[in-house]
Amino acid sequence: MLRDISLHILDLAQNSVTAGADCIEIALRCDKENKYLTLSIKDNGCGMTAEFLASVTDPFTTSRKTRKVGMGIPFFKLACEQAGGEFQILSVVDVGTELIGSLEVENIDRLPLGDLGETMVFLISAAPDTRFVMTLESVKDVFEFDTNAIKEEIGDVPITEYEILQWIKEFVNENVQIIFGGVLNEIIG
């Protein structure tokens, strides 16, 4: 099992990178009643056939060749269902894939958010040419992070420079605090 939601994002978004996506949208939203926390990861990668899609939550399905099991999606599905939520995955070949999982905010088994800034930094350093968009939303506010906006600012300096990544990590986490502080019980508001 993975210990927090940020680790699930780190894991699942790599599937999108492998699928050849050049834009990956990650959204974490708390609904108005503050009942469900919903994670969605949407990409414009190669997508999956209906047949593969039907079997993708089975741990013995994987597209990789180094081992015979694929635990990423089954783990996340389990994490959602254990916390009173639901999981679904939609995919169209050559269009992309969207994965949506919800967790009850107050459920004792809901995973904590984890370090989202670090997750973004690792994803960006693994796929610097991919556009990552992250949206955080709660009753308090909406925050959107877009690597294209960063790249516009830094020009010819690679986004993988340590100082830039460090800045991104702090920027994201500062906004996690603003959006989810007091909304999720592990983040003091």
Next chain:
Amino acid sequence: MKSLAELKAIKEKTQNDLAMRNAQNGIRIVVGMATCGIAAGARPVMNAFMDEIQKRNITHATVAMTGCIGMCRLEPIVEVIDKDGNKVTYVKMDPDKAIRVVTEHIVNGNVVTEYTIGAVQD
């Protein structure tokens, strides 16, 4: 409160030592970061490598992540690949071991034999 404008200052600061860094593309440190690696604690290991390399101002090594290397029970796995393509595989890593690999292997060129796959699996 951070703003995008701060990036301008970082840009100017990093542009100076950028050319130097690109000139000597040397050692690659690759951390396995698939489901198995993440579950075993690969993230703090990767962080330790990034921080230590920055702290010591090492310009001849880069840190990257990769998928599953195929030996999930030995995760976190780290591969150190020199400029000629020679590869050393470290297994069951943690942040403290990562720091030792940087000081002994990356800086001084001595492989930390006791952490390698050969020492663990015989």
